[in-house]
Amino acid sequence: MSKSKRLLDLMMTVNRKRKFTVRELADEFGVSTRTILRDLQELGELGVPLYSEVGPHGGYQVLNERILPPIAFTEEEAVAIFFASHALRHYEYLPFKEASVSALHKFYHYMPGDVRDRIDEMKNRIDFVTPARQAEFPFLSVLLEAAIDQKVLLIGYESRGERSLRPVQPVGIYASNGLWYCPAYCFLRGSIRVFRCDRIDAVKEQASGYEPLDLRRVHLGNRHEYAAEPQAGVQPDGTEAQKSRTKVRLYAELTAAGMQACEAELWAAPLLHSREGGSGWLEGEVPAQDLRFFARFFTGLGNEATVQEPPELVSELKAMLEEMLRKYS
Incomplete structure (x- = not known):
């Protein structure tokens, strides 16, 4: 096996394993531990975030910021991916704003010159217009992570001129007409409600007294099927909750x-x-x-x-x- 192919296979292997020892890799690739150590050093210089631990239970670990293996795109696929990300520039607030800008820069920078020229010509001929909004959405990442990890949040929310504290379990977030929305199970209302994210002025990542519900099967595509269904074992608060279900x-x-x-x-x-x-x-x-x-x-x-x-x-x-x-x- 050539060294270049071994390094590529090694990059994909460490991304998959996340945690490993030098001996494990040496046995898997059929080379010496010294060779694997040199290869790991080269991967680190290429940007793969490796962390080493000493001791009997030590080894190597890939940090959360993993480097994905190279992927071959056709020219049309590359242009399509570029503009899919380029369209997000109209949103001042994104749950992954900095990462999106960084990825777009890398994607553009490493394209062949003729492909970059083609993209430059297309920039002025295609756009995905989104209304400019003065609203701020500082908690998008927290809401998205809570939806993925099935967490209950305590949010400060303003509606109809009144502010209240709501224990909610987010289902996801979506953008529409320049605004961000978060469908979430509201423990006070006893059902899934849609919250405008710019009206959320505070988020506490632990809402004491509320256990997360099993909403793994509920997502943005099917949330309407669950919108009116109170969850078993949850007792919503009084008259307001009854009105919300009417x-x-x-x-x-x-x-x-x-x-x-x-x-x-x-x-x-x-x-x-x-x-x-x-x-x-x-x-x-x-x-x-x-x-x-x-x-x-x-x-x-x-x-x-x-x-x-x-x-x-x-x-x-x-x-x-x-x-x-x-x-x-």
């Missing part, structure tokens, strides 16, 4: 333009139905406490939507429109 039937007719507007809303996806010709309707159960939100939304659609149910929402719409008329009369 559902009303929503039905609204939509023109083709109304359909397009609703297709841009993540919450509408499970309620949206289409007809031939482009029109459609919204139908399904929604939380009763969110009727004012829906009233504002349908007011923005104007004549592109006609709400038929629930009557409480129709009344809310009338009151909102009358208030607007008084303002401009």
